[in-house]
Amino acid sequence: MKKTYHLCLSSKNETLFRCKEDFIRGINCLCLTAYRFEAPLLAYVFMSNHVHLCIRTKDPEKLFQAFWYKYTRYFNSKYGRRGHLGEPEFFKLEINGLYHLLTAIAYILRNPMHHGVAGTPFGYPYSSIRALFRKDFGWENDYECLPEKSEYRYLPRHQSLPKTFKMDKSGMILPECAIDVADVEHQFSTARSFLYYMNRLSGEKWEKEQLQDDNGQKPITLSDIESENTCQDIKTLLVNEYGRFNYNAVTDIQLCKEIDTDIVVRSGKKSIYELSEQEKKRIALFLMRKHHAPAVQIRRCLALQDERL
Numbered sequence: 001m002k003k004t005y006h007l008c009l010s011s012k013n014e015t016l017f018r019c020k021e022d023f024i025r026g027i028n029c030l031c032l033t034a035y036r037f038e039a040p041l042l043a044y045v046f047m048s049n050h051v052h053l054c055i056r057t058k059d060p061e062k063l064f065q066a067f068w069y070k071y072t073r074y075f076n077s078k079y080g081r082r083g084h085l086g087e088p089e090f091f092k093l094e095i096n097g098l099y100h101l102l103t104a105i106a107y108i109l110r111n112p113m114h115h116g117v118a119g120t121p122f123g124y125p126y127s128s129i130r131a132l133f134r135k136d137f138g139w140e141n142d143y144e145c146l147p148e149k150s151e152y153r154y155l156p157r158h159q160s161l162p163k164t165f166k167m168d169k170s171g172m173i174l175p176e177c178a179i180d181v182a183d184v185e186h187q188f189s190t191a192r193s194f195l196y197y198m199n200r201l202s203g204e205k206w207e208k209e210q211l212q213d214d215n216g217q218k219p220i221t222l223s224d225i226e227s228e229n230t231c232q233d234i235k236t237l238l239v240n241e242y243g244r245f246n247y248n249a250v251t252d253i254q255l256c257k258e259i260d261t262d263i264v265v266r267s268g269k270k271s272i273y274e275l276s277e278q279e280k281k282r283i284a285l286f287l288m289r290k291h292h293a294p295a296v297q298i299r300r301c302l303a304l305q306d307e308r309l
Helices: 020-036 060-079 098-109 148-154 181-188 191-199 204-213 234-241 252-266 277-291 295-302
Strands: 003-010 041-046 050-057 091-095
Touching (some): 003 060, 003 098, 020 041, 020 060, 020 148, 041 098, 050 060, 091 098, 098 181, 098 204, 181 191, 252 277, 252 295, 277 295
Antiparallel strands (some): 003 091, 041 050
């Protein structure tokens, strides 16, 4: 029997996705794995150092391992890296009840806003949010599909695209092809209700609402959703929820782009994983002075293990 789960994998010491191409490959790996396992996807979001998804499946461990193995092979091959990518274990939470489900999906889709990389959940390109209520929001024809003959470039080796799947021009599988749109829209009932959940503030009211499920499960909170991601504390996430974050702060993706396409190239290396710890420290100090970015962010983008800068 399939059950509904919220799954999350994070990385404390390095970014999991360094550029647009990485995000696209990660999303495609997830969508293809869910399709192979006949596991309905309800929501997903890919952040630079963690992944959240809500899915219905019989075997969450096997599914997640299959998905992450595909992506790790791609990442390690691209960057000349070895070994497991991310934390050894992923977070798993079984979800029961309508209000618990709505809360979990809402927190997943609102994750970019909590981490200060998007002003609204709708402004972030690497989540499934734009698969929902497309007709109501006027999004039915807001993309151009990639020609079939070019699709193989964005797929894992020896993997074909299911006939029901389409890619946009960037090579990313359209979220409405992989998400069980009818089910998720049924749970939220209307586009207006969906917007309410995307814009409401965390707090006791939301937690009390989940008690209506009367299933013995404690309310899902932002602390639960972010329990495996230690890069920002809950207070900061809540401040970001109010939109009170620095829109001009450098993001992980911007830092990684500067590192990979400029600094690493000038050093004569192929990737950050060929740099020594001393070289990374010198680069870290330079970037901290240039961008006034937190040390933890700089270390993450350089995969720098030594916390002493």
